[in-house]
Amino acid sequence: MCGIVGYIGEQQATPIIFEGLRKLEYRGYDSAGIATLQPEGITVRRSEGKLVNLEKLLQEQPLAGSIGIGHTRWATHGRPSETNAHPHKAGSIVVVHNGIIENYLSLKEQLQQAGHTFSSQTDTEVIAHLVEERLKTAPSFEAAVRTALQELQGAFAVCILCKDQPDTLIAAKVGSPMVVGLGQGEFFVASDIPAILAHTREMIFMEDGELALFCGPVAQFSTIDGTPLQKKPRHIDWSPLMAEKGGYRHFMLKEIHEQPRAVRDTIAGRLQEQLGDVYLEDLGYDDQALKAVQRMVIVACGTSWHAALTGKFLIEGHCRIPVEIDIASEFRYRCPVIDEKTLVMVISQSGETADTLAALREAKKLGAMNLAICNVLDSSIAREASGVIYTHAGPEIGVASTKAFVTQLTALYLFTVRFGRALGRLTVQQGRQMIADLKRVPELLEQSLLLNDQTEKIARQYMHARDFLYLGRGRNFPIALEGALKLKEISYIHAEGYPAGEMKHGPIALIDEEVPVVVLVPKNSTYEKTVSNMEEVIARGGRVIALCTTGDHEVRDKAEAILELPTFSDDLDPILLSVPLQLLAYHIAVLKGTDVDQPRNLAKSVTVE
Numbered sequence: 001m002c003g004i005v006g007y008i009g010e011q012q013a014t015p016i017i018f019e020g021l022r023k024l025e026y027r028g029y030d031s032a033g034i035a036t037l038q039p040e041g042i043t044v045r046r047s048e049g050k051l052v053n054l055e056k057l058l059q060e061q062p063l064a065g066s067i068g069i070g071h072t073r074w075a076t077h078g079r080p081s082e083t084n085a086h087p088h089k090a091g092s093i094v095v096v097h098n099g100i101i102e103n104y105l106s107l108k109e110q111l112q113q114a115g116h117t118f119s120s121q122t123d124t125e126v127i128a129h130l131v132e133e134r135l136k137t138a139p140s141f142e143a144a145v146r147t148a149l150q151e152l153q154g155a156f157a158v159c160i161l162c163k164d165q166p167d168t169l170i171a172a173k174v175g176s177p178m179v180v181g182l183g184q185g186e187f188f189v190a191s192d193i194p195a196i197l198a199h200t201r202e203m204i205f206m207e208d209g210e211l212a213l214f215c216g217p218v219a220q221f222s223t224i225d226g227t228p229l230q231k232k233p234r235h236i237d238w239s240p241l242m243a244e245k246g247g248y249r250h251f252m253l254k255e256i257h258e259q260p261r262a263v264r265d266t267i268a269g270r271l272q273e274q275l276g277d278v279y280l281e282d283l284g285y286d287d288q289a290l291k292a293v294q295r296m297v298i299v300a301c302g303t304s305w306h307a308a309l310t311g312k313f314l315i316e317g318h319c320r321i322p323v324e325i326d327i328a329s330e331f332r333y334r335c336p337v338i339d340e341k342t343l344v345m346v347i348s349q350s351g352e353t354a355d356t357l358a359a360l361r362e363a364k365k366l367g368a369m370n371l372a373i374c375n376v377l378d379s380s381i382a383r384e385a386s387g388v389i390y391t392h393a394g395p396e397i398g399v400a401s402t403k404a405f406v407t408q409l410t411a412l413y414l415f416t417v418r419f420g421r422a423l424g425r426l427t428v429q430q431g432r433q434m435i436a437d438l439k440r441v442p443e444l445l446e447q448s449l450l451l452n453d454q455t456e457k458i459a460r461q462y463m464h465a466r467d468f469l470y471l472g473r474g475r476n477f478p479i480a481l482e483g484a485l486k487l488k489e490i491s492y493i494h495a496e497g498y499p500a501g502e503m504k505h506g507p508i509a510l511i512d513e514e515v516p517v518v519v520l521v522p523k524n525s526t527y528e529k530t531v532s533n534m535e536e537v538i539a540r541g542g543r544v545i546a547l548c549t550t551g552d553h554e555v556r557d558k559a560e561a562i563l564e565l566p567t568f569s570d571d572l573d574p575i576l577l578s579v580p581l582q583l584l585a586y587h588i589a590v591l592k593g594t595d596v597d598q599p600r601n602l603a604k605s606v607t608v609e
Helices: 013-023 051-060 104-113 124-134 141-149 240-244 251-257 259-267 287-291 302-319 328-334 354-365 380-384 403-423 428-439 441-449 452-462 474-491 500-505 527-539 553-558 573-592
Strands: 003-008 031-038 041-048 067-073 088-090 093-101 154-162 168-174 179-182 187-190 202-205 210-215 218-223 295-300 323-327 342-348 369-374 388-390 467-472 494-499 516-521 543-549 561-565
Touching: 003 013, 003 093, 003 154, 003 168, 013 031, 013 051, 013 067, 013 187, 031 051, 031 093, 041 051, 067 093, 067 154, 067 168, 088 124, 093 124, 104 124, 124 141, 124 154, 141 154, 141 168, 141 210, 168 187, 187 210, 251 259, 251 573, 259 403, 259 441, 287 403, 295 302, 295 328, 295 354, 302 323, 302 342, 302 403, 302 474, 323 328, 328 354, 342 354, 354 369, 354 380, 369 380, 369 403, 380 388, 388 403, 403 428, 403 573, 428 441, 441 573, 452 543, 452 561, 452 573, 467 474, 467 500, 467 527, 474 494, 474 516, 474 573, 494 500, 500 527, 516 527, 516 573, 527 543, 527 553, 543 553, 543 573, 553 561, 561 573
Parallel strands: 295 323, 295 342, 342 369, 369 388, 467 494, 467 516, 516 543, 543 561
Antiparallel strands: 003 067, 003 187, 031 041, 031 067, 088 093, 093 154, 154 168, 168 210, 179 187, 179 202, 210 218
């Protein structure tokens, strides 16, 4: 989830691009760079870290030119560094890129055999070399770009310059966002509206498989394979703040709606469908090492701990290895019994959570194998762990975690397939089925997001309640905990999650007509038991909000309010159920007037114990 800005016109490009990158820094802040095209060639300035470092460099080494491209990076391939920063250059070609190129390793090998030398660890550099290689036989820069882009697999938005074409800028997209701004004899390109809103409100939104060729004062739109297109501009009347949030009222709502994309990015390039297996590039352990594991301990805090609980069901169910779940702040203080045959997995969105980092260090001191799931490349936990599975959620601005949580669940699912195959507990066919199920998740998440308006109506109905209960069974019990946590975090309403079967052991005493009870009751292996628990609540006057499977008339007839979700598998229900719970918490918080993105007393990353 990087930020791209491009400009072609009569003004100096660097100030326009830099200010655009500043507006997009929420999309990435690991490194940044700008390249401009002048008659004598292309000049690149890049720096590691936040934009202030690039700003200082540009003050020391100014960059002239009226055509340019810029980039602010959220690292996916290659640690944050000046070398891995964009733009990337190969011969006469310079590229900035947002997305993930799934076949970059095979392309890189082909290009190296053709004599190309790579200087970075990124997938993006492959694009520059590929265009440069195709330019040797193509009739034009444009033709070389079209040929090269058709060889790429994955998601990308790119802006490309060629030093031998001093009046040309090419942009294209497949699966990653890109918008074109229309000025007076000038054009702006960006991965999001805020970057260019100060210069124009006339925007053209590019669709997947489209290419824009800017040559002087003329813009031509076509498909990547060359079919001409007529594009109609749209007038944008958002305020600058609304534009930064993509038109959403809050970052949290924007990030909830980004979840289909976040899951796609997390699984991109990792699914080996024919083998029924998963490729985890930084796992750190081969099959032989994984076969030595006799038990697992997963350590995390808060929302990540709920993901860990869900992971226990996945791993034990498919891999038949015992899994313990620990709260990171308690781990070191209970003298944990772990050894070299224990795999300790830590989960942290930021990779900087102090208690989780301390738990990782304790595990390493005790000789355990260790592995991390986190969202930030080259974070402290990622650096210190022997292996890491990166989620590709992109920066999460809202304090209450949403897309980071569902990508943690996705990463745990990926690990389960890889671990199960390594242990021989999953057959090729079982692996293929699990992968096929996972590939459907982004589409089903999009269907879940269609419940937004209905969820808002339910929120209005229950917003004045002082207490909520959330019930779930099996792997949906942790999702009940997560739903309750979301409501507590941002609306300040007391809420508790329970295993549905535990109600009769005490919590049922809390049930009355003033307490809404959110019941997670999809049609899965525990459906009948959960319906029975729901009926116990109703019999005592409880007001049930049920999350059920589409077309479930039995639940529909019993519950006071329902949210219906697509039919799916037990393993992946937790991901789909998370969306309406996030939306319910969000809408109640908005109706109560709380600060949704920055709730009181909370920080995004807890870096002290």
